[in-house]
Amino acid sequence: MSSEHPQQWSTNGLRVRTSGVSNSTAHITPLFPAQKLIKTHVLRSLETLQAAGITEVFTSALRSKEKQFFMNLGFKLHEELFLLAHNLDTPINFPTRPTRRVRRSDWDTILRLDNAAFSSFWQFDTSALAEALAATPRTRMRIDAPDIPLGFAITGRSGRMGFLQRLAVHPDYQRMGVGRSLVADALQWSHKRFVKELLVNTQTNNLGALSLYESMGFIQKRDGLAVLRWNGNS
Numbered sequence: 081m082s083s084e085h086p087q088q089w090s091t092n093g094l095r096v097r098t099s100g101v102s103n104s105t106a107h108i109t110p111l112f113p114a115q116k117l118i119k120t121h122v123l124r125s126l127e128t129l130q131a132a133g134i135t136e137v138f139t140s141a142l143r144s145k146e147k148q149f150f151m152n153l154g155f156k157l158h159e160e161l162f163l164l165a166h167n168l169d170t171p172i173n174f175p176t177r178p179t180r181r182v183r184r185s186d187w188d189t190i191l192r193l194d195n196a197a198f199s200s201f202w203q204f205d206t207s208a209l210a211e212a213l214a215a216t217p218r219t220r221m222r223i224d225a226p227d228i229p230l231g232f233a234i235t236g237r238s239g240r241m242g243f244l245q246r247l248a249v250h251p252d253y254q255r256m257g258v259g260r261s262l263v264a265d266a267l268q269w270s271h272k273r274f275v276k277e278l279l280v281n282t283q284t285n286n287l288g289a290l291s292l293y294e295s296m297g298f299i300q301k302r303d304g305l306a307v308l309r310w311n312g313n314s
């Protein structure tokens with residue numbers, strides 16, 4: 081499969097996205113809870129990917145039942161994540177910095193910011209960005225760009241659940257309050273739209289993000305999430 085032209089499609093209860101970085105890697109997101117996923121269908125998708133030269137498949141961040149489902153198919157733990165929630169009952173800060181809506185013409189800028197802020201495994205390419213924006217029926221993407229772009233956030237909403245999908249501040253401009261202001265914007269938007277819980281996940285070693293979220297009223301959930309990896313060569 082061509083790495084220059086990542087593709088995405090839905091099949092057998094999964095959304096599948098080929099990597100824009102490696103032509104032997106794909107990412108899958110289950111479209112249903114574990115009890116509605118069918119083992120033989122998912123295995124068929126893996127066989128199809130393998131026949132197309134994909135040898136490595138990563139899941140999206142999974143909750144425990146979905147994690148168990150994929151582990152039973154031979155997936156192994158790649159990384160554990162903390163899941164945090166804000167119940168929007170406690171007082172919420174207001175943004176301290178102006179932001180603006182992200183247009184389609186800003187996507188290259190967003191990807192540059194994203195790639196500067198995240199390590200390679202977590203970096204977005206165009207199709208990952210499109211997938212994040214399409215993950216919920218309502219989405220807000222804001223950029224902090226007084227003159228040069230400093231950071232951005234993507235927040236999604238499905239019914240009364242909110243998801244802080246992405247937050248990135250360029251490494252040269254961190255610790256200046258950009259991240260805190262973008263999170264405040266996400267919280268205010270969620271609150272105004274009657275979201276009852278805003279969720280965010282982060283790597284367990286991302287102490288900066290953890291400290292930011294906890295200082296803004298997010299509380300760690302008991303059960304975290306996990307990204308799993310399937311190796312088609314083993």
Ligand SMILES: CC(C)(COP(=O)(O)OP(=O)(O)OC[C@H]1O[C@@H](n2cnc3c(N)ncnc32)[C@H](O)[C@@H]1OP(=O)(O)O)[C@@H](O)C(=O)NCCC(=O)NCCS
Nearest residue numbers: 197247248249254255256257258259260282288289291292
């Ligand atoms: C996490 C991130 C968004 C924070 O953005 P930022 O603009 O630097 O954050 P702020 O300046 O608003 O910091 C707010 C608070 O967060 C905490 N914090 C932020 N970065 C920190 C770090 N590296 N170490 C410890 N605490 C940190 C501090 O409590 C800080 O308050 P303080 O500066 O008054 O001490 C930024 O570091 C980033 O883009 N990291 C890479 C991508 C990422 O991890 N995104 C979040 C994934 S879930």
